[in-house]
Each structure stands twice: as C-alpha cells, then as structure tokens.
Amino acid sequence: MKKIITLLAVAGLTASLYANENTGCGLGSLIIKNQSTTALQVLAATTNGTSGSQTFGITSGTSNCAKPNNFVSNDKLNRFVSENMDELAMDISSGKGETLSTVAKLMNVENTPEFSAKLQANFSTIYTSENVTSATVIDSIAKYM
Structure with missing residues (x-):
C-alpha cells in the first residue's frame, strides 16, 4: 500500500x-x-x-490558498460591531463618525474617507433590517473594502 x-x-x-x-x-x-x-x-x-x-x-494566504476578505475571525471587530450596532448604523448612514472610524481601523482600511462614502452609499445593503446580525453587517461591510 x-x-x-x-x-x-x-x-x-x-x-x-x-x-x-x-x-x-x-x-x-x-x-x-x-x-x-x-x-x-x-x-x-x-x-x-x-x-x-x-x-x-x-x-x-499560503499553499495555493487565497486569504479571505471575510473578517469573521477578527474577535475585536466582532465584539466591537456587536456592541455598537446602533451607533455604527448611524455613522454609516451619515458617512462619518467615531464608530465607523474604529471599524475601518479594525479592518485595516487604508482610505477611510473613500471607505466611509462607499458604506454610506450602500447603507441599505449593509443594514437590511432591524434584526440584522453583527456577523452579517461585517460580511456586508467587507464587500466594500
């Protein structure tokens, strides 16, 4: 054998x-x-x-594998978004704010103003309902990086 x-x-x-x-x-x-x-x-x-x-x-991101854009494994980001869902929604809808800046920093975003503008323009696809989960919000945000 x-x-x-x-x-x-x-x-x-x-x-x-x-x-x-x-x-x-x-x-x-x-x-x-x-x-x-x-x-x-x-x-x-x-x-x-x-x-x-x-x-x-x-x-x-080695061994022929592509590193995912998904940030589910980022515990700090998960905890922060989970604890600040309402504040983050308000910041994304206005395109600026401390909570949004913190999320950008936790996601290692290089161009925060451009990132914030993209999120603001796509607010309804990020916060799809009152019952949206923080994991879904993070996954949606990651699409606009």
Missing part, C-alpha cells in the same frame, strides 16, 4: 502544473499538481486533511 501511495505521489509531482478545484488548496495541491484521476484527488485531499496545511493556508 505504501508503494502505491508513493507511486501516486511521484506521478502527481511529475505531472502537469494545474490544481483541481475539488481538493482545494494546501500541501496536497502543491505536491500533487496533476489531479486528473480520482485516486490523485483523494490523495491530495487526504494530504491536505492529515497535514493541516489547508487550514493554515487559508488563514495565512
């Missing part, structure tokens, strides 16, 4: 230079470039899962 896995890994390394969307990013996509067969896709996915490289790659 070890010989088969080794043979599949070597075949993947010497094959063409494209990754398969089924297996995603991570060490498996780096090692097994040609994932044209089910066996190679399974090997790539198994490599990603057992090495833990896919999770690391997603959070760091």
Whole structure:
C-alpha cells in the first residue's frame, strides 16, 4: 500500500502544473499538481486533511490558498460591531463618525474617507433590517473594502 501511495505521489509531482478545484488548496495541491484521476484527488485531499496545511493556508494566504476578505475571525471587530450596532448604523448612514472610524481601523482600511462614502452609499445593503446580525453587517461591510 505504501508503494502505491508513493507511486501516486511521484506521478502527481511529475505531472502537469494545474490544481483541481475539488481538493482545494494546501500541501496536497502543491505536491500533487496533476489531479486528473480520482485516486490523485483523494490523495491530495487526504494530504491536505492529515497535514493541516489547508487550514493554515487559508488563514495565512499560503499553499495555493487565497486569504479571505471575510473578517469573521477578527474577535475585536466582532465584539466591537456587536456592541455598537446602533451607533455604527448611524455613522454609516451619515458617512462619518467615531464608530465607523474604529471599524475601518479594525479592518485595516487604508482610505477611510473613500471607505466611509462607499458604506454610506450602500447603507441599505449593509443594514437590511432591524434584526440584522453583527456577523452579517461585517460580511456586508467587507464587500466594500
């Protein structure tokens, strides 16, 4: 069995230079470039899962993974928006304010005035109802970065 896995890994390394969307990013996509067969896709996915490289790659933007624009993992941002939903809504609707500036800083926004203007112009798509959640607000805001 070890010989088969080794043979599949070597075949993947010497094959063409494209990754398969089924297996995603991570060490498996780096090692097994040609994932044209089910066996190679399974090997790539198994490599990603057992090495833990896919999770690391997603959070760091390495291993053929793109770092997401989603800021759900930013605990400070989540807590701040959750605790300041009403104030943030007022600031976004006016296009300025301390709460909006803090959110921009927590999201590492470089051009705060432009960012604030975009959010103000799209207020109704960010605060879609009275019952909108802070996670939904953050995800909506991230689209305008």
